[in-house]
Amino acid sequence: MSFCIPFIIVHNRPTSKCHEKSETHLSMQSDFYKSTLSLSQFWSFAHLVFLLFCCVVLVHPANADDGAQTMQERLDQATQLQLSDLGLTEEEQAWLQSHPVIRVGIRHGYAPIEYISEGNQFRGITIDYLYKLEELLGVTFKMIDSQDYSDVGSIDMLSGVTNPDVLKKHQFTALDQPFLTFPFAIYTHKINNTINNFSDLENKKIAVFKKSAVTNFLVAEFPAIDLMDIEIAEDAFSAMEAHQVDAYVGNEMIVDYVTNIEGVRFIKKVGYTPFNAQIYMAVRSDWPLWKSILQKSLDSLAPEQDEILKKWDLSNDRENLRLLIIALITLALIAAIVIFKSHRLKQAIKIQDKISQERIWHQANFDYLTSLPNRMMFHNRLKDEIKKSERTNLPLGLLFIDLDNFKQINDQLGHPVGDELIIQVAKRISGCVRAVDTTARIGGDEFTVIMGELSDVNSLENTSVKILQRLEEPFHIHPHDIYVTASIGITVFPDDTTKVEELIMFADQAMYEAKRLGRNRYHFFTASMQEASVYRHTITNDLRAALLSKQFVMFYQPITDLNTSRVVKAEALIRWQHPTKGIITPMEFIHIAEDTGMIDHIGNWVFDQVLKDAAYLRKYFSPDFQITFNVSPRQFMDEENVLSWIAKLEKNGLEGSAISVEITEGLLLQPTNSVKHILSEFINAGAEIAIDDFGTGYSALAYLKKFDVDYVKLDRSFIHNIEFDNDTRVLCEAIISMAHKLKIKVVAEGIETLAQQTLLKTYRCDFGQGYLISKPMTLPEFSAFLQVYHTD
Numbered sequence: 001m002s003f004c005i006p007f008i009i010v011h012n013r014p015t016s017k018c019h020e021k022s023e024t025h026l027s028m029q030s031d032f033y034k035s036t037l038s039l040s041q042f043w044s045f046a047h048l049v050f051l052l053f054c055c056v057v058l059v060h061p062a063n064a065d066d067g068a069q070t071m072q073e074r075l076d077q078a079t080q081l082q083l084s085d086l087g088l089t090e091e092e093q094a095w096l097q098s099h100p101v102i103r104v105g106i107r108h109g110y111a112p113i114e115y116i117s118e119g120n121q122f123r124g125i126t127i128d129y130l131y132k133l134e135e136l137l138g139v140t141f142k143m144i145d146s147q148d149y150s151d152v153g154s155i156d157m158l159s160g161v162t163n164p165d166v167l168k169k170h171q172f173t174a175l176d177q178p179f180l181t182f183p184f185a186i187y188t189h190k191i192n193n194t195i196n197n198f199s200d201l202e203n204k205k206i207a208v209f210k211k212s213a214v215t216n217f218l219v220a221e222f223p224a225i226d227l228m229d230i231e232i233a234e235d236a237f238s239a240m241e242a243h244q245v246d247a248y249v250g251n252e253m254i255v256d257y258v259t260n261i262e263g264v265r266f267i268k269k270v271g272y273t274p275f276n277a278q279i280y281m282a283v284r285s286d287w288p289l290w291k292s293i294l295q296k297s298l299d300s301l302a303p304e305q306d307e308i309l310k311k312w313d314l315s316n317d318r319e320n321l322r323l324l325i326i327a328l329i330t331l332a333l334i335a336a337i338v339i340f341k342s343h344r345l346k347q348a349i350k351i352q353d354k355i356s357q358e359r360i361w362h363q364a365n366f367d368y369l370t371s372l373p374n375r376m377m378f379h380n381r382l383k384d385e386i387k388k389s390e391r392t393n394l395p396l397g398l399l400f401i402d403l404d405n406f407k408q409i410n411d412q413l414g415h416p417v418g419d420e421l422i423i424q425v426a427k428r429i430s431g432c433v434r435a436v437d438t439t440a441r442i443g444g445d446e447f448t449v450i451m452g453e454l455s456d457v458n459s460l461e462n463t464s465v466k467i468l469q470r471l472e473e474p475f476h477i478h479p480h481d482i483y484v485t486a487s488i489g490i491t492v493f494p495d496d497t498t499k500v501e502e503l504i505m506f507a508d509q510a511m512y513e514a515k516r517l518g519r520n521r522y523h524f525f526t527a528s529m530q531e532a533s534v535y536r537h538t539i540t541n542d543l544r545a546a547l548l549s550k551q552f553v554m555f556y557q558p559i560t561d562l563n564t565s566r567v568v569k570a571e572a573l574i575r576w577q578h579p580t581k582g583i584i585t586p587m588e589f590i591h592i593a594e595d596t597g598m599i600d601h602i603g604n605w606v607f608d609q610v611l612k613d614a615a616y617l618r619k620y621f622s623p624d625f626q627i628t629f630n631v632s633p634r635q636f637m638d639e640e641n642v643l644s645w646i647a648k649l650e651k652n653g654l655e656g657s658a659i660s661v662e663i664t665e666g667l668l669l670q671p672t673n674s675v676k677h678i679l680s681e682f683i684n685a686g687a688e689i690a691i692d693d694f695g696t697g698y699s700a701l702a703y704l705k706k707f708d709v710d711y712v713k714l715d716r717s718f719i720h721n722i723e724f725d726n727d728t729r730v731l732c733e734a735i736i737s738m739a740h741k742l743k744i745k746v747v748a749e750g751i752e753t754l755a756q757q758t759l760l761k762t763y764r765c766d767f768g769q770g771y772l773i774s775k776p777m778t779l780p781e782f783s784a785f786l787q788v789y790h791t792d
Contacts, residue, residue: 083096083137083138086136086297088293088296091289092289092292092293095289096137096138096139096293100138100139100140101139101140101141101142102139102140102141102142102290103141103142103144103154103155103156104142104143104144104156104157104158104159105146105155105158105159106122106126106127106143106144106146106159107146107158107160108122108124110124110254111123111124111254111257111258111261112124112125112253112254112312113125113126113160113253113279114126114127114159114160116145122143125308125312126279126281127143128308128311129179129298129308130143132301132304132308133298133301136300136301137293143159155284156284156287157282157283157284157287158172158281158282159281160180160279160281161280161281162277162278162280163213164280164282167282171284171285172282172284172285173282173283173284173285174280174282175280175282175283175291175294175295175298176295177295177298177299178278178279178280179280179281179301179302179305180278180279180305181276181278182252182253182254182276183252183272183273183275183276183277184214184249184252184273184275184276184277185249185250185252185255185269185271185272186198186248186269186271186272186273187240187247187248187249187269188246188267188268188270189240189241189243189267189268190268192246192247194246195246195247195270197270197271198271198272198273198274201221201222201225201249202224203222203224203226204225204226204246205228205244205246206218206225206227206228206245206246206247206249207227207228207230207235207239207240207247207248208227208228208229208248208249209231209250210229210230210231211229213275213277215227217273217275218249218273228244233250233254233255234258234262236248236250237259237264240266240267241266247270248267251277252272253309256314257314260314261314281294364376365377365380367440369419370441372426372430372440372447373438373439373441374440374442375440375443377440378438378440378442378448379500381438381440381450382398382438382450382500382503385438385450385452385453386500386503388452388453389453389493389494394452394454394455395454395457395492395494395495396450396451396452396453396454396492396493397451397454397457397460397490397493398449398451398491398492398493398503398507399448399451399463399464399488399489399490400446400488400490400504400511401429401447401467401486401488402445402447402488402515403484403486404487405484405485406421406444406445406484407445408670408672409421409482409484411637412670413482417477417480417482421477421484422441422444422445424475424477425447425471425484426439428471429447429449429470432463432466432467432470433451433463436453437449437450437451438450448504449463451463457492460490460492461490464490464522465522467486468485468520471484471485471486472520485519486520487512487515487520487521487522487523488510488514488521488523489506489507489509489510489511489513489522489523489525490522490523491503491507491510491524492525506525507525509525509532509533510523510524510526511523513532536592539588539589539592540596542578543589543592543593546578547601547602551576551577551578552574552575552577552605552606553574553575553576553778554574554575554606554609554779555572555574555575555776555777555778556573556613556627556776556777556778556779556782557570557774557776558769558773558774558782558785558786559747559767559768559769560769561766561767562748562765562766562767562768563766566789567773567785568622568624568625568626568767569625569626569627569628569767570626570628570782571627571628571629571769572606572609572613572627572629573586574586574602574606575776594632599632599634600634600641603631603635603641604641606629607629607645607648608648610627610629610659611649611652611654611659612652613627614626614658615652615653615654616779617783617786618654618658620783621783625658626659626688627659628659628660628661628662628688628690629659629660629662630662630663630692631661631662631663633663633664633667636667636674636678639674639677642678643677643678646685649685649687656682657686657688659687659688660710660711661682661689662690662691662692662713663679663691663692664691664692664693665691665692665694665703668691668703671707676707679708683708688711689707689710689711690709690711690712691704691709691712693713693715693749694712694713694735695714695715704739704742704744709744710745711744711745711746711747711766711767712735712739712744712747713746713747713748713749713769714746714748714749714765715749715750716770717750718731719732719748719749719752719756719770720750729759732759732760732763732765733763736764736765737763737764740764745766745767747765747767747769748760748765748767748768748769749770750769750771751768751769751770751771751772751773752771752772754772757772
């Protein structure tokens with residue numbers, strides 16, 4: 001077998017063009033590399049300097065001539081320390097000292113492995129290793145151009161060998177381990193669609209370097225492969241460009257280097273072969289110590305291999321250059337465009353600034369959804385209209401409009417539908433007022449109308465009626481037909497007040513009074529409303545204090561089984577023990593608690609107290625005793641909070657049947673998913689559901705069965721008239737009868753006379769509650785009452 005190096009022969013011979021191009025690219029790089037210390041070299045040098053400094057300082061000048069070591073001896077000591085770090089034996093170190101110059105045979109012409117530059121200097125990866133070894137071992141390598149390794153007398157070692165077996169006849173011995181390994185890669189023309197990996201080489205025509213070791217490997221792997229021998233890499237590139245071969249298999253390091261130096265762009269790398277090229281250094285067979293020294297030295301340089309190879313990897317250089325050129329061209333074009341359009345840009349900026357300022361002003365003063373004036377613009381307009389009114393001595397009217405039950409519509413149908421409803425409401429209100437009037441949206445579903453310079457104050461009433469009628473008409477928002485009403489509060493300047501903030505506040509109070517009176521109406525402000533507002537404010541503040549200081553007390557009113565006259569349950573009724581006002585009933589503060597959101601905290605206290613008292617009554621009076629309590633529709637909006645009550649039942653050791661939840665019938669007419677879920681969970685837990693004040697609202701029995709209602713409570717207004725009004729008696733009897741047919745029990749509220757109770761028994765009413773039996777009592781009073789009444 002020939003001693004040719006397969007990975008090297010992929011490249012050109014010494015006369016190749018590649019040498020000329022690579023020399024220009026790498027000569028400065030290599031020279032700089034030789035003259036530059038690496039980090040490890042720097043520390044080695046610093047170590048030597050430090051040792052010399054110590055010697056100079058510590059040795060007294062008077063003794064400098066008496067037995068002191070020479071400078072060369074000190075340097076030799078430092079070198080010996082470095083050689084000891086390599087693991088060299090004393091014999092090996094002595095061998096090095098006796099061989100300061102070693103002749104190296106360089107088989108040049110195979111860039112980037114090893115070649116001679118135009119300046120007749122050796123260059124390449126193996127040369128860089130030799131420089132490293134010189135610095136490490138303190139020897140000098142004399143590099144000799146040698147294409148024939150047969151003359152052992154003129155060469156001491158070889159810098160790069162791939163076939164150690166060939167060396168035996170030349171009296172050289174390769175080191176035990178290679179110091180470089182490169183894979184053989186597969187290269188094809190970029191338009192190739194047939195070879196994508198190693199297994200695709202079968203039955204293909206492949207270019208390989210003549211006498212390369214990979215040739216035997218390919219033939220053994222693919223018997224039907226057709227190989228074309230080439231002398232230099234350019235021959236393989238030409239054959240691929242002419243489509244004479246399907247692929248080229250060559251050393252990756254060399255082929256990538258050549259393609260970048262030559263600027264070859266029509267080939268691509270598609271994969272690798274399992275074959276690798278391994279490069280060894282070799283020494284004279286009669287120098288075993290040098291072989292050991294060299295192997296240890298190369299092993300110590302292994303961590304620096306990536307640094308050495310990176311210098312010769314040009315695969316990214318041209319791509320980076322191409323990207324740089326593209327970037328520079330792009331920047332130049334951008335600069336040209338900027339210069340060309342600079343004056344237009346300045347004009348556009350001025351225009352945009354004006355547009356932006358107008359947009360900012362509009363966003364600050366107008367509602368984003370309806371484009372009506374917002375709260376800020378409304379205040380400014382109101383101040384301006386008041387000034388006009390003062391000059392003209394004509395009154396000004398302010399309408400405060402709030403939609404009824406808008407939140408329920410928004411929650412049920414979604415915010416997009418709610419937004420569209422607000423937009424259409426704004427258009428309808430604007431269409432009901434004069435062009436000179438200001439319609440504004442100051443909140444979610446709150447609108448105001450400023451009507452200035454009124455010659456007739458009655459026009460305020462006429463406009464309010466027109467708005468209410470217009471809003472009563474259905475809103476068609478696909479796919480829904482939505483019905484909504486509004487409540488309107490009206491104030492007049494200067495009759496009601498001359499202050500802007502009070503004018504708005506009084507209109508707001510009048511609007512709430514309209515809601516209290518039944519909604520879908522207007523109401524003028526009166527002085528009594530201000531008094532009521534002050535009282536409301538006081539109650540609100542006192543309620544917050546009541547929650548903190550535990551001023552609430554639970555009262556219980558017994559409910560009897562009209563068939564047995566036994567007390568089987570009781571209704572829990574909250575009372576507020578005010579420190580100065582005494583007992584306050586729920587009628588005076590519950591609606592305020594609902595409006596302010598405190599109802600959830602109060603409701604939690606009620607439920608906890610009911611569970612505690614129910615456990616007591618079941619333990620000491622009857623294991624089946626039940627307490628019924630009211631839950632506000634407002635509380636159903638906080639689903640998570642109400643559902644947390646169910647877990648408290650089990651925690652208190654109570655069955656669900658210990659409680660009955662009283663709700664209003666209006667809650668079931670248009671139930672939300674939240675309401676359905678809460679009721680379902682209570683029913684599943686064993687609690688019973690009762691409809692309070694039945695008969696005062698829609699009184700539709702059909703929905704009662706749909707929601708598994710257990711009880712209906714006849715309102716006290718029916719019971720009050722049952723003795724004297726025949727229609728009332730007929731209606732009560734009919735309700736009781738129909739409820740029984742639906743398997744729903746009936747509780748009569750407000751029984752005050754024996755005659756009322758007798759009639760209800762006649763109609764087979766199930767339960768009775770009222771002052772005839774007992775007024776509401778505290779728990780101790782109720783306990784004493786039960787002992788007398790014999791519930792067991």
